[in-house]
Amino acid sequence: MTDIFGRIVSLTIAVFSALSIILLTMTSIMDNIAQDVVDLRTNQFVDSVRTNGYMSQEMYLAYVNQLQATGNLYDIEMTHEHLTFVPVYSDDGVFLNDYQTAYENTYEADIMEEIMADGMYEFSKGDYFYVKVSSKNVTIGGRVRSLLIGVLSKAGTITTYYGGVIRNEFF
Amino acid sequence: MSFSRFAVVVIILTLSLSIPTRVHLRETEMVMDVKQRYKIAMEMAVDDAMDGIVETDNGSDVYLNKDYLLEQFYHTLFINLGCPNDSDIQNRVKTFIPVVLLVDKDGYYISFSTVVEGNDGLSVIGKNWTDKLPYTYVEENSGRIFNFTLGDEISVYDPYTNMVHEGRYQDLARLSMFSVDDRSRGMYRSELLCGGRFDEIRRNTIINSITESMTYYINVHNSIAQQFGISYKFSLPYVEEDDWARTIDDISMFALFQGMPYASTDVRLGYLNLYTIGGARIYKKSYYYIVPEGSVPYYHKTGCEKLDSAGASSMAHPYESAADCAAQGAYPCSDCHP
Numbered sequence: 419m420t421d422i423f424g425r426i427v428s429l430t431i432a433v434f435s436a437l438s439i440i441l442l443t444m445t446s447i448m449d450n451i452a453q454d455v456v457d458l459r460t461n462q463f464v465d466s467v468r469t470n471g472y473m474s475q476e477m478y479l480a481y482v483n484q485l486q487a488t489g490n491l492y493d494i495e496m497t498h499e500h501l502t503f504v505p506v507y508s509d510d511g512v513f514l515n516d517y518q519t520a521y522e523n524t525y526e527a528d529i530m531e532e533i534m535a536d537g538m539y540e541f542s543k544g545d546y547f548y549v550k551v552s553s554k555n556v557t558i559g560g561r562v563r564s565l566l567i568g569v570l571s572k573a574g575t576i577t578t579y580y581g582g583v584i585r586n587e588f589f
Numbered sequence: 590m591s592f593s594r595f596a597v598v599v600i601i602l603t604l605s606l607s608i609p610t611r612v613h614l615r616e617t618e619m620v621m622d623v624k625q626r627y628k629i630a631m632e633m634a635v636d637d638a639m640d641g642i643v644e645t646d647n648g649s650d651v652y653l654n655k656d657y658l659l660e661q662f663y664h665t666l667f668i669n670l671g672c673p674n675d676s677d678i679q680n681r682v683k684t685f686i687p688v689v690l691l692v693d694k695d696g697y698y699i700s701f702s703t704v705v706e707g708n709d710g711l712s713v714i715g716k717n718w719t720d721k722l723p724y725t726y727v728e729e730n731s732g733r734i735f736n737f738t739l740g741d742e743i744s745v746y747d748p749y750t751n752m753v754h755e756g757r758y759q760d761l762a763r764l765s766m767f768s769v770d771d772r773s774r775g776m777y778r779s780e781l782l783c784g785g786r787f788d789e790i791r792r793n794t795i796i797n798s799i800t801e802s803m804t805y806y807i808n809v810h811n812s813i814a815q816q817f818g819i820s821y822k823f824s825l826p827y828v829e830e831d832d833w834a835r836t837i838d839d840i841s842m843f844a845l846f847q848g849m850p851y852a853s854t855d856v857r858l859g860y861l862n863l864y865t866i867g868g869a870r871i872y873k874k875s876y877y878y879i880v881p882e883g884s885v886p887y888y889h890k891t892g893c894e895k896l897d898s899a900g901a902s903s904m905a906h907p908y909e910s911a912a913d914c915a916a917q918g919a920y921p922c923s924d925c926h927p
Contacts, residue, residue: 517915
């Protein structure tokens with residue numbers, strides 16, 4: 419009787435161990451694929467914006483849909499840096515024969531507002547556009563790891579940065 | 590052996606094989622990811638730096654804005670490494686870039702490391718450009734000094750006549766002072782111009798000059814990096830033959846990223862060591878116009894709707910850059926955001 423009980427326990431542990439390893443490996447691969455997809459889609463999206471000189475509603479929505487296909491939720495932080503040259507005047511309005519340079523930064527809230535209102539957000543040649551994407555939820559791999567081996571996973575394990583100079587302008 | 594013991598043996602065997610394999614796999618993946626991420630970041634940075642580097646090009650006169658090049662290079666690099674606003678990480682990244690090379694048509698510049706004082710009074714790594722370093726070759730028999738370019742144009746200093754000759758090497762080779770060997774009259778046949786090995790010697794001279802200078806400034810960086818706690822020994826990596834060919838073909842840039850451990854906690858995994866090469870694209874400027882609105886002048890870029898109603902006098906005077914307009918006291922238009 420004891421031997422039968424021992425056999426069942428041993429068999430259960432053996433099967434559980436084998437399945438755990440397979441599950442850990444599979445979900446880890448899924449996370450890696452999700453990271454690759456996020457990298458690839460972000461690169462394609464940013465390059466498309468940099469080449470065209472604008473971001474349309476369709477471009478943005480297609481990008482978001484591609485990210486969602488990985489099964490995770492993401493924070494998308496977009497930054498548009500526009501270099502401006504502003505003349506320097508004294509307090510009494512006399513031009514001081516000098517100018518200052520400054521970056522005017524526009525972030526995703528304002529970019530999205532313009533996209534939703536006008537259908538398009540335009541950039542100037544030489545501006546900078548960059549995107550940071552990070553996962554908001556604990557990924558499937560993270561959940562399985564915390565369940566099976568007790569390693570706590572945080573959100574944001576899938577993260578990517580990508581950006582550069584705007585190459586063309588939309589006319 | 591009973592079944593339960595057999596099962597235990599199987600479990601131990603499976604775990605002892607799978608866990609080290611998994612750890613090794615994760616390390617390999619991590620190294621590959623870091624390599625790929627930095628490779629993309631460097632390629633983007635070099636690409637952006639070289640976009641618009643050639644400020645004026647009317648066929649012969651080219652002006653390279655080197656400060657603009659470095660600014661663009663580092664800005665794009667920091668963006669793609671996720672630290673566009675973190676100056677501490679930015680300074681750390683700069684310690685892994687010993688040199689940046691800019692190859693011009695008649696010489697080259699190297700951005701090398703120096704120590705400067707940061708905003709908070711602490712020492713940080715700074716970058717300076719060398720003056721233009723020529724591609725110089727000294728002919729043994731005559732002592733003539735040749736300065737090469739990336740093309741056929743050369744300049745030759747002749748110590749006997751104390752004169753400088755400039756032109757295409759094929760044209761200079763026809764002159765008797767280079768083609769005739771008459772030592773009694775101080776004429777030496779130029780083996781370089783007339784020996785049929787001009788391209789080979791020119792190419793080797795350019796590559797050797799660049800290699801020697803880069804090695805020197807990498808050594809300078811070694812001593813500076815040590816002050817910032819980097820014990821890695823920086824050195825010029827082996828550059829593929831094809832990559833040299835691309836570098837000395839036209840105006841181009843070469844950037845080296847070296848010495849960063851793949852994992853800061855485990856240097857056993859090795860160090861990142863990569864270089865990136867990019868060619869220049871000629872930048873066609875768009876023009877800017879200043880239009881007064883009341884007493885305040887505003888500047889607009891080509892295509893702005895406000896230019897439709899601008900007077901002929903405004904349109905007759907285009908400016909080449911937004912900076913030129915601001916220097917005239919004009920504000921940027923709020924519509925076209927020049």
